[in-house]
Amino acid sequence: MKGNEALAEAAMRAGCKCFFGYPITPQTELAAYMAKNMQKNGGVFLQAESEIAAINMVLGAASTGVRAMTSSSSPGISLKSEGISYIAGSDLPCVIINVERGGPGLGGIQPSQADYWQATKGLGHGDFHLLVFAPASVQEMVDMVVKAFNKADEYRMPAMILADGLLGQMMEPVTFPEIAVEMPDKSGWAADGHKNKREHHIINSLYLTPEELEKTVVDRFARYDVIKEKETDAELYLTEDADIVVCAFGATARVVKSAVNDAREQGIKVGMFRPKTLWPFPEKEVQKACANASKVLSVEMSMGQMVDDIKLALSCAKPVEFFGRTGGVIPTPAEVLEKIKAMGGNN
């Protein structure tokens, strides 16, 4: 199944009741799949007039307590950033898919990971985070969409699947886990009509008293602390004895894994650290992965963004180098291996 279609199918199986989208390459198959199937499943598919409208339709639907989703690619996510900030500020759950392409500006339509900063640090104005999952296979896309909906509901916050054009267009076999959709009780806050049985509910992100606004943000960050403690996830591959640990996420991690395997065949002690959650960033896991390493390398499809988080997590105690290709160019295993060797990776 194609990655983009798998994302859509998984969302519907996870109880997503509405999808609001706007065409953009390379995520179009996702919307097309939703258009074909959402209504049949008793849900809502609507092509909005813009990415801005689409995310605000998500805001409206999520306000009433239904599971809502939108998807786009990099330039479209920039347009959604306003709405995502409001969604976070209103404590609403939803899922946003970013099938990244090259930037900045209109950029290109080939795979990229240059939205890492946007997703993990700056997606919209104000103090807030969203959960960011980084799948590296079509199967993981399926699993992470389900998890994203569950965690978004659990923590009442937006969750993002940060994929890229390579994963979106890739075809791989997938299995769909048998999911019993358990919708959490949202009757305590959802604005779906009070039926004259309760006080009116207000979904809002406006607080004109600074102390009141500060309190909502501080409370949200207390929730973020719990998330940082409980929700980090990462893959550690051959890191126990590794002298060099290569860090990569998403499709790039597949390239890196090949390079690591090639290096191992040549007797070079190298391993891989792959974060599956980008926010919260798996700090403890990267510390563990790099515990015995003398050098660390981050490989990304960008000019180097995650590399900052690795340096922070390691408190700059070890040299962290970077190798990347950007603009839609996918690094090759040979290039990565060459870099590993240049770093003095040997047995």
Add this chain to the structure above:
Amino acid sequence: MAVVFERPKALCDVPLHYCPGCTHGIVHRLVAEVIDEMGIEGDTVGICPVGCSVMAYNYFNCDMIEAPHGRAPAVATGVKRTNPDKFVFTYQGDGDLAAIGTAETVHAATRGENIVVIFINNTIYGMTGGQMAPTTIPGQVTQTTPYGRDPQLAGYPVRVSEMLATLTGTALAQRVAVDSVPHIREAKNAIRKAFENQRDKKGFSLVEVLSTCPTNWGMTPIKALERLREEMIPYYPLGVYKDITEGGNK
């Protein structure tokens, strides 16, 4: 003693923050009266704009959602599409609806989105202190048109009801005013019709309400009502621009 006049149930028992002489209070009341008369408060979700009426969520007793600037029709679409049995209305000013939210407004209308839009046209941005609105009349002095709106420089105002009346998905586009008792009665009938259209699944219903902003116009409330009559109504004629209901004949 017989009660002859009371607060509508659909309005919360709280003081409104609006300036003295502002007509938001009248329009809030009309919407609340219609909600009461139709007995739909428990099944209604209202969407607030950004602007002076941003805090209308504190005033209406039904469930309320605060939308980003201009996006209320998109938020309303999300609510209505997933909850077709609920009544959904937006309450928006001229900057919100006809400048930053033009795309959301036009496309909700052209989709025939089955919602009610209450559009307050007072020809100015009130909350930010009186800047030019898309509906500011040529020659009108605002903070950002200090020499009067010059169409050569700032373009022409947009007549929203006329524009939306051209769209197939629009069920009702009507301009009313709240400067006099007869006009207020007319305004209420229009709002009632808009909500009934939603009940009857007719599509997008917009009621444009010509309103005053004494504070930012620099006028007394009485003078402001005079300006509404003498300057605004000639530029924005009252009337039904589209009405697809039986007997609506437009």
